[in-house]
Amino acid sequence: MTDNLSLQQLENNDAFVQRHIGPDEAEQQHMLATLGATSLDELIAQTVPENILLEKPMQIGDAQTEESVLGYLKQVASQNKLYKSYIGMGYSDTLVPNVILRNVMENPGWYTAYTPYQPEIAQGRLQSLLNYQQMVVDLTGLEMANASLLDEGTAAAEAMALSKRVSKNKKSNVYFIADDVHPQTINVVKTRAEMFGFEVLVAPAKDAADADVFGALFQYPSTTGEITDLTDLIAAVQAKKGIASVAADILSLTLLKAPGELGADVVLGSSQRFGVPLGYGGPHAAFFATRDKFKRSLPGRIIGVSQDTRGNQALRMALQTREQHIRREKANSNICTAQVLLANMAVFYAIYHGPEGLKQIAQRVNRLTTILATGLQAKGFELAHDTWFDTITLNVGDKKSALVEKALANEINFRTDLDGQIGISVDETTSASDIAQLFDVLIGEGHGLDIDAIDAQITSESISSIPAELVRQSDFLTNEVFNTHHSETEMLRYIKHLESKDLALNHSMISLGSCTMKLNATAEMIPVTWPEFASLHPFVPVDQAKGYQQMITELSDWLVEATGYDALSMQPNSGAQGEYAGLLAIQKYHESRGDTHRNVCLIPSSAHGTNPASAQMASMKVVVVKCDAKGNVDMDDLREKAEQVSENLSCIMITYPSTHGVYEETIREICDLVHAHGGQVYMDGANMNAQVGVTSPGFIGSDVSHLNLHKTFCIPHGGGGPGMGPIGVKSHLAPFLPDHPVINVDQTTSGNGAVSAAPWGSAGILPISWVYIALMGGQGLRKATQVAILSANYMAKRLEEHFPILYTGRNDKVAHECIIDLRPLKEASGITEMDVAKRLMDYGFHAPTMSFPVAGTLMVEPTESEPLSEIDRFVDALIAIRKEIAQVESGEWTLEDNPLHNAPHTMADLVDANWSRNYSRELAVFPTAQAATNKFWPTVNRIDDVYGDRNLVCTCPSTESYAEE
Template identity: 70%
Template sequence: MSNAKSLEELEQKQDFIRRHIGPSPAQVSDMLSALEVSSVQELIDQTVPASIRLEQPLTVGESRTEVETLSYLKSVASKNKVFKSYIGQGYHPTNVPHVILRNVLENPGWYTAYTPYQPEIAQGRLESLLNFQTMTLDLTGLDLASASLLDESTAAAEAMGLAKRVSKAKKANAFFIADDVHTQTIDVVTTRAEQFGFEIIVGKAEDAVNHDIFGALFQYPTTSGEVVDITDLIAGVQSKKAIACVAADIMSLLLLKAPGKLGADVVLGSAQRFGVPMGYGGPHAAFFATRDAYKRSLPGRIIGVSKDRLGNDALRMAMQTREQHIRRDKANSNICTAQVLLANMAAFYAVYHGPQGLKTIAQRIHRFADILATGLKAKGIALKHSTWFDTLTVVSDSKDDVTARAIAKGVNFATNHEGEYSISVSETTTRADITELFDIILGEGHGLSVDAIAADVEANGSESIPASLVRDDEVLTHPNFNSYHSETDMLRYIKRLESKDLSLNHSMISLGSCTMKLNATAEMIPITWPEFANLHPFCPLDQAEGYQIMIGELHDWLVNITGYDAVSLQPNSGAQGEYAGLIAIRKYHESRGDAHRNVCLIPSSAHGTNPASAQMASMKIVVVNCDKNGNVDMVDLKAKAEEVSENLSCIMITYPSTHGVYEETIREICDIIHEHGGQVYMDGANMNAQVGVTSPGFIGSDVSHLNLHKTFCIPHGGGGPGVGPIGVKSHLAPFMPNHSVINVPGTNIGNGAVSAAPYGSAAILPISWAYITMMGSEGLKQATEMAIVNANYLTHELSKHFPILYRGRNNRVAHECIVDLRPLKEQSGITEMDVAKRLQDYGFHSPTMSFPVAGTLMIEPTESESKGEIDRFIEAMVSIKGEIEKVISGEWSIENNPLVFAPHTQGDVLGNEWDRAYDRFYAAFPVPAVAKNKFWPTVTRIDDVYGDRNLVCSCPAVETYRD
């Protein structure tokens, strides 16, 4: 009986592993047979060099069932104390409209989509992002906006970078930050400046003009709540040919004059309080706007309006699309992941409430601040400022007593400065809350009536916003912000946009190097629990005990998985992780008196973020060649390491390689770098082919970033969120990021931050925690092994029809393969772009196109796809090969074939005219399998040239909608 029970429990524990891994045992057997191996282990032996295989299994524990996992995590979450937060400082409680919560944040149709590099099948999220840009432009009063950055603080650091690029004060090397900017922003900007060699001057805002600077940053309203007319400050900065940057509160801009109208060159901030939970710090989308004259220097992504082949309006990513991959170390930034899912939530929040609804929310927040201020002043309480939007700073010699009473009532104030505390009211504040605040500050029996004070404020008016700064122009006048205010209309609008986008709930997204694997529902559930969603990142640590337990366990598991000694969870994207890792290397060298070590070796096959990140760490980049097999050219590596030996800082290398193979010489590469005094940075993009089989630390590297949004199942969200923690060996651990507000244990005091919050995008860490918990040591290893099985099966079948560019030992690949389309292109004139677009007609997202080699497709099936889905993809590719052969044979001309007209929309196929050389039905249903689950692109091939020549980055004019 006990044996039977044990067997049953074991089977239950393995249920999640079986559900995460796509192929059934029978399918695995069929694939192994096709590969002519007898077992998975035999294939691994043929593929992964024995010298780097782990000698001991992982020790993250046995797999747990979904029920066990969620039950335990709920008990951990319950240790968090969700106090009412009045801390402010860039983070505010908010009411997430339930129609957005359920249909966007909790909907795989929105959270599993990939970055819109294939815009024809991404028109829904592109429209939502265009709404976000339009909202940003209206509220900031500027000309051009991006489609979100990582957080407010990193957006400020990007603003500094833009200022340096465009400022005409070319000899200046200092950037000024007003001392009333949020503390975490000063921290992150200072860290960035240190890497660039810029001087940071922090002082009174009015002192900016007294320095030789290339730019300045002001907060509007200030971190302590004051609303100041900064028109003259901006003009003073500009008189020195410097760039004036303003970090603004998005909700306040419904009532305050737009910073662009005050003369600002750059306006940025967090969109968090537009319907996105605080989540202990993130993820949150930052908005960023600037002048049209600076558009070529704008960091991140811009959504633009173009035309499709039939002349219809169509959206796409403009200009900055994959900029870091194209321009590499010349890129404006290393930003790769944005915060698309959160930007979409903020945009939908604005659409749902509309301009009047948003203004009503802002007025209510401000009125509560006025009521609170009026009551406090009536009782002789001193306020630091006479103006405010939502934040009051109290000057008090009884600060400790008041804040202790607040804590006892389950309330948090901001207590950054001696003799002062601040209270930021929010959308969630009620009249009862104001009464409670009076009780806390004044003691019970104060005799104040909220209703009476409110009537007094209403009768006498408010002067807490200076008359010169009261907003008097209309915002959000576009129909998209004035049409969907009932839940029925909003639900249908969200669904209409979702239906335009291909996501993982439609089909395999086989992007090589991007690991679009299953994001299991059980992993996603905890992120909306109030215990995780509603904590302020700067709340006292004893209120975040549950987060500390979960983060601590995740930290220890990642240490075990990576073979490193410590992990920082602060970086909130892969590119941010690269940057943090390079800073650790740089600080390590400096600590040893080797500050001159500034050369970074990068293989020619590397991700574009690698050279861009190295440039941001002020490293000199030396490219190492690859040989004809796609591996690092060892002769060239040795020569260049010898040449730069005295100044060698590090090498950045991806493993398995960007070419999809386990390079046999990886340990030798590490040894060569170490012999010359350098460090080894191993890019974690392909960690999905390492977990449980090998590890970066075991191989010999010193630091890696991990893409939790890839290998560890955090969904891509249409282009973000992401998490990019770094793992390091013990000698680098002291140099990981810290934080000026909340100290991060294990790092040196004074280490700068790379993200606004101490634990980055903490709210989505439960996803990776749950994945590791439910997979356990054995499941994680199985996932890697099955990724290798699926990739090799796919490669084997495609190789019958296409050349495979690179292979490793025994003719095997790692977790991805590169299909070389160049021979077919030369014979037929059909391009890799044509193949990518034709795949959309078959219901698939294109694999990674023309990276790392132009004219190729890099394909990664992951372990989550079944053999049936892989076979469906193979069938599509083989069918497309047949179409290309018809062009080669002359049956179809190069101008008239289904590939050059792809993708085909319903309007295209059902149009009155059809002069094609192929049948309408074949255009839409090229193989029978497509008819079972047809996904229709909503626009035809987009004209990128037209979009570049006619850059429009806000919602099209109303006349377009009338047409």
């Protein structure tokens, strides 16, 4: 009965908390009873060490309704001033095609998918990423591209690292950067170089010809707009066995000679202006291409063409042995450095417009820039260069202040960081009327300039701002996919065609341990595409971004409260970047104390897989600490190794709860031990979903953590990116947080190096986490943690009769995830963890994390958002699979002829007229009634990884190859 509820109780019915948390109160009680507990608090007391339980609740406020939160945030966002920005510097406003905005960026079928580690149910985004690689290869003129990096600045840093790995000039430790590269890129590369121990030489581009360097970086066109033929400079660097990299503007490459044709070894840049909103700096996908001979040193992910068991073409992530969970500290780079959702948006933009459409956009941008330049020159303005694509730089001397002030009065932003100069960059959104307004502002009204007359003059006199020898002659985007889908109907269907091949959270549970695939609520996503947040250039004056600054400050305060730290940096734009920034702060802290020799990083074998790769990026020596039989850090081994490296100990990187899925009882002792040897404690934030409101890294004794906002705080994974990895620190590390060379982040960090291209990282997705926390409130966040722990323990309890649970903590409880040990079954039956993972697809599920952190296991994390019915459905699927394994054990099915070994099954199997297997097609594709009613069809059979690596193809196959198939 609800007749006698109070007003407060009735209003609570609309609370978001119960919409975010999957199991309702009755279901929670059922789950608790299964575990022998009477309440969530009792379960937490049974699970979490008493000495780390928080003594008082978080001060984050009460849960709110979606309407009130979005209404408030809209008021905050309205403080952002949407001036017309001509700042450029690698960021351009763009027109996002609405068909892409609605059906990709705002579509959970695209933004809630996970990294395509299970390629049979990720063929859609793999195809899109292959298209992206093809686009990059075509435009750059090189042979091999990856599937995106984080931003242009970090891509340039990766180019430097690649250059050092492959350069034959082993004697040089100097990296050259032309002084006309974007300033934020120079800064990010210098920050990375310092950690690697490289010397950086920043000088005019022409000086590269005489420098003895292992690599060089040029900008094309330059940051001030000049278009220079880099052929001879590139050749000079290569003549001394150096590697030549070029940071390029992607739209300009439709008109300019490809850098690969100039001889470049590496070409990189941002694909943001291909239909990705500015978002105050991100998320944006960087592109990165290189020569085929350097493919095994290429950073990040590469999508390759392979084949499935039927011999059909199928896509997968290639060269996976490079990943850090296999190569650990020997990894080339951190694999968690991609922006998949944004790369997909960029390539859909290219597909929608096609090569001719892109070229016309570029020609229009260039023509408007030329009209502006011609008119200003006619009125006595002096241009810094006589070549340009979309950017001109005016030499204005002491008139600069007055011109900038007048522009601001007319709600216009110029580039102002150049001494005695003003930069103006035109983009796709610029109109002829905008150029007319610029004439009025710069020259004064009554100037007499006529846009059409100038345009006619340019046409009749064949005026060109691009040197004849640098005009592009080669074709690009010739593959059929870029020449087919130009109507909205075709585009809409192509997007849906690819989406239907991918399993995302809008279909079923994705129980990936350590990846926290929880609800990304619609209300959290809505503000991302509000113009007030989406359309702001990252380098606008801070007083034009008051809404962003307020939102970021409030979110930072909440995260500081949740972590128990004292300060926070939002700049790291992925978890990997957060790890790197945290280690950087630790090293800078040691240096400030004269402890420059401290460079050893202890990493337990139970730590998160990205940790060793990040430590390598910070030039640390990794020492692995053993774990005991229960999955805990082996304290004797830790004491011994800490003592051995005491003099040089920099830090420990530890994940808590551990990646083994347990709350270690000795965590405070570990922190104290490391501190006693002069080290710092880096606590990986991957498992914060088991801490928020219950404990906190700062309270436990850690010095720094990164926070995966794309895990615990609800930013979606986007098919493998975007992410955000802000770092929280104790006060003694706060002075060493990242700053930015263009926009000062904080007075206390002034002058520190940047780790990402934008001051506040991927600020455009921070509203997601802000809305989540505001909707949940302090109590709601704590309950989310409690229910995540409840769901994991309920799942482990139901499964333990059928599979060994590898590690448990106090009272045989797990944390928010558990590891199913398949090794005994493999020994008894021959069935592998891969077989189980692929068979789960036939039941309609994405596999849990496979063979990490322990080979031969599955790591399962249900999160708090999955309802009991879905948890039970998943458990029932695993139990059914266990029965199938038993039939192999008994000999009823052979090891080669059983539904696990041949999984996943496709429509091709269902209609196979020559089916001759020892089990029915119905069992293959409809193993349960639930699988039949909610069937997700893998579009390819099991993919041959070895074939794909031996026959590496990372661009789009021709139409003929599909026809032959």
